[in-house]
Amino acid sequence: MSHQRLNAVQASPETYKALIALETYLQSCGLEQSLTELIKTRASQLNGCAFCLHMHTTDxxxxxxxxxxxxxxxxxRExxxxxxxxxxxxxxxxxLTLVAQTGAPDADYDAFKAEFSPAEQVQVTTLIGMINVWNRLAVGFRFQHPKAA
Known part of the structure; x- marks a missing residue:
């Protein structure tokens, strides 16, 4: 187990404030909370982010x-x-989480656009980008999740 490298909130409170503003919007934009938590959890699984996995499975x-x-x-899928x-x-x-490997295939987009309105497509895509930002901050700076649930 590694130790936290940096407290990103203390190091750049302005950045954190901007991220929280976008996160606050995404939480209130009308997407189902169950869906947003599944998205956040799946991206965090792919990125190996224990901090975010703890948070989003708890939420x-x-x-x-x-x-x-x-x-x-x-x-x-199974x-x-x-x-x-x-x-x-x-x-x-x-x-999108694995975009360097996948190139965001048309088949995935076609399935996505069949279930989501254009506005929701932008919101979900932004949500995916947002959790990937949080994952990179948490993994990169080694945020530590609570020891108990």
């Missing part, structure tokens, strides 16, 4: 998400527990 449980769906999230809308968002999450 998802508080919002009523089941343990089973959280446990199966890494294998969502599970029947996710709605078509969730599946489209998870596919898009993977495509």
């Amino acid at each position: 998802a449980r508080k919002a009523g998400e089941s343990e089973l769906r959280l446990h199966l999230l890494a294998a969502w 599970s029947s527990l996710y709605t078509p809308r969730e599946r489209a968002a998870l596919g898009w999450t993977e495509a």
